Amino acid sequence: MILETICVGPMQVNCYVLANAKGSKAIIIDPGAEVRKIKQVLDKYGLTPEFVVNTHGHYDHIGSDDKFGVPVYIHKDDVCFLKDANLNLSGLFSVPYQVDAKIIELEDGESIGIEDIKLKVMHIPGHTPGGIALIMQKPSNKIVFTGDALFCQGIGRSDLAGGNAEELIKFIREKLLTLADETVIYPGHGPSSTIGQEKVSNPYL
Numbered sequence: 001m002i003l004e005t006i007c008v009g010p011m012q013v014n015c016y017v018l019a020n021a022k023g024s025k026a027i028i029i030d031p032g033a034e035v036r037k038i039k040q041v042l043d044k045y046g047l048t049p050e051f052v053v054n055t056h057g058h059y060d061h062i063g064s065d066d067k068f069g070v071p072v073y074i075h076k077d078d079v080c081f082l083k084d085a086n087l088n089l090s091g092l093f094s095v096p097y098q099v100d101a102k103i104i105e106l107e108d109g110e111s112i113g114i115e116d117i118k119l120k121v122m123h124i125p126g127h128t129p130g131g132i133a134l135i136m137q138k139p140s141n142k143i144v145f146t147g148d149a150l151f152c153q154g155i156g157r158s159d160l161a162g163g164n165a166e167e168l169i170k171f172i173r174e175k176l177l178t179l180a181d182e183t184v185i186y187p188g189h190g191p192s193s194t195i196g197q198e199k200v201s202n203p204y205l
Contacts, residue, residue: 008064016186056130075121131147153202173205
């Protein structure tokens, strides 16, 4: 399996490229900016983008959604963010932006994937109404992409549109922290961690 992390944009978002092997199809998670850097990774392995997944609808995670000519998956409760510059915050920090690509709505518990890669959608509201984590089911069951819900030694902001601190902590505890301790966290910003490490040392939990 190919799993590449590309740090993009002024907010230093972790964009992830997932693929089964060289020359295969690819999933792109949170292509927030610097499409050139992302395409360099695709070219490095000879990958063809199949779809984009947004863990939530803030501009720093969606800014290059339209650059790959593929559908964009996002939880149904954050679809409105892709079309509203005030909600996705691009209207505050840059040129107002909305996604023009085909949008496919996700539901909690739904599985998506390509070839031998399978991801399960876990709805974790609180940073945004439709924030999600993506639990890898195949080929590994010890990886989770947590977006801006759970970080190494931190959690996501809840003071933006649609945020709710109590809800965020509730769902992190009830859903993410019930995963196996050895599960590796790949967050929306910053270094990776493990569920076990965050259980014992995350000051917010």
